[in-house]
């Protein structure tokens with residue numbers, strides 16, 4: 001496994017036609033990536049399949065967002081999020097992601113499926129402001145409780161705006 005990638009300040013922008021698709025097993029290991037995923041993240045297929053989906057995790061993303069993603073998926077619901085990812089060269093790209101459980105014929109969850117598309121600059125600035133504050137909460141909480149602490153902070157902040165997470169995030173997407 002490669003060591004951590006050093007982030008750059010270069011942004012890779014998706015066009016409105018770019019759809020990044022991936023599938024994982026129930027543990028989040030990649031089982032399928034489309035060509036757009038490979039082109040934008042700058043990995044060949046063999047370097048992705050079998051790896052954990054955190055291969056594209058950017059250090060600017062708070063752990064609380066992924067805690068919420070996995071809580072939502074384990075509850076067998078779909079997750080929406082504005083996510084900053086990292087390429088193999090350290091560049092970053094922002095996406096609006098939809099992640100859903102995949103089911104087998106018997107209806108049991110057999111893995112997860114994700115589609116990501118371009119997101120507006122307004123949504124990026126709203127999300128990055130919140131995420132910077134969540135990272136600060138995580139730094140103060142320390143590693144053991146960081147994800148719970150920043151997720152609780154996010155929920156309180158949205159409560160104050162009288163917004164549930166899903167309405168907030170879909171509002172970002174719809175501008």
Ligand SMILES: Cc1cc2nc3c(=O)[nH]c(=O)nc-3n(C[C@H](O)[C@H](O)[C@H](O)COP(=O)(O)O)c2cc1C
Nearest residue numbers: 024028053054056057058066083085099112113114
């Ligand atoms: C279908 C699916 C898609 C995912 N997409 C992303 C993604 O685009 N970026 C990301 O950082 N994590 C994504 N994740 C979450 C990762 O599995 C992981 O929880 C996250 O990167 C945090 O990594 P860490 O737990 O090692 O800190 C996805 C998970 C699933 C199941």
